[in-house]
Each structure stands twice: as structure tokens, then as C-alpha cells.
Amino acid sequence: MLLLQALSDSYSEQLVQWRSRVDAGFQPDLPGTSWQFLVSANIFYLGVTFALYKYMGYRGVPFKCKSFKSILLLYNFTCVVLAGYVVWGIMYSARSVQRNFVCNRTVIPGDGDDDGHAGFLAHVFWVFFAQKFWEFLDTWFFLLRMSFRQVTFLHVFHHCSINIVVGLILPFRTSTGTCICPFCSMRSCTC
Numbered sequence: 001m002l003l004l005q006a007l008s009d010s011y012s013e014q015l016v017q018w019r020s021r022v023d024a025g026f027q028p029d030l031p032g033t034s035w036q037f038l039v040s041a042n043i044f045y046l047g048v049t050f051a052l053y054k055y056m057g058y059r060g061v062p063f064k065c066k067s068f069k070s071i072l073l074l075y076n077f078t079c080v081v082l083a084g085y086v087v088w089g090i091m092y093s094a095r096s097v098q099r100n101f102v103c104n105r106t107v108i109p110g111d112g113d114d115d116g117h118a119g120f121l122a123h124v125f126w127v128f129f130a131q132k133f134w135e136f137l138d139t140w141f142f143l144l145r146m147s148f149r150q151v152t153f154l155h156v157f158h159h160c161s162i163n164i165v166v167g168l169i170l171p172f173r174t175s176t177g178t179c180i181c182p183f184c185s186m187r188s189c190t191c
Helices: 002-024 035-059 068-096 117-134 136-144 153-169 180-185
Strands: none
Touching: 035 136, 035 153, 068 117, 068 136, 117 136, 117 153, 136 153
């Protein structure tokens, strides 16, 4: 019970700070982080995933076209580039200012403590967040190739949960305190 109270108190405190940043004009614009969008995006993902699973099962043969391999290569390349950009952004910011890799105080873009990197890190973390929606394509490419064994409950749960977790944290922790999450999560899915 104490844990729930601590979580509730922490959320209330962060919400007050978020509102004051919005009122002062310091809160970065982070599209797609509202709970309404997150729920809608996940319903869309689950709906398309279910429909594609049923359709490909009924069809009985994998999707084939001359350009499909090129599409997969381009998709994987964009995932690597986006992940590389996020890693580069975090490393660039970490090397440019005196900060620890984790456990830094949150610096709000535009406030008196901002050395110019808080807005950049908010952008980098938003790119990390947006990439999670792009990676919905992982599941759909697996299904188009009829690689049903790769579309496990854990795979679908991961794609549904990671954007919610990051999307709900991002508006509250837009800069230095959250480097470890995107950095540790960098990987490339190979279809």
C-alpha cells in the first residue's frame, strides 16, 4: 500500500511541475504523448495485426513481390539510422556538458539552468519514442512473410507496452534524467 501511495504522490508532484512548465511556455512540444493517442495507436496496431494474421492464415502463402526484399532492407536501414541518431544524440550531449549518464536533475528547455542541450535531448528522446511506432512494421512484416512463430505474445506485448511507457514518461522527463532508457533499448530488428 505504501508503494501505491508513493507512486501516486510522485505522479501528482510531476503533474504539478508539468503544468507549471506548460504555463511558463517551457514544456517542449512532444506530439503523440497523450494517453488518448497512445490507446488509439495500440488499438490500431492490434487491429491490423489481428486482421493480417487472419488474412495471411486464410491466404496460406507468404506475400511475395519483387520489391519486398528491398522494402525490408530499407526498413531495417531506417531502424538502424534512427537508433544510431538517438545514440549519437545522447553521446554528443553527454560529452558536451558535465553530466552523469544517469541520475541527473531534469533540466527544462529554455529555463535558467538550460545550457542549450535540454531541448536537443527532448528532441532525441521524442525520436526514440516515435521510432517505437515505426517498429510496429516488424510485426506486420513477420505476418506478411508468414513467420507466425516470431509473432509471440511477448513480441506483441512489447510493441504495445513500450510506446505507452515511453509516451507517458516523456512529457515529465524530457532531458538528462532519462538517457539510460533509450540507450539500453537500442537494437535493430531484422525481418
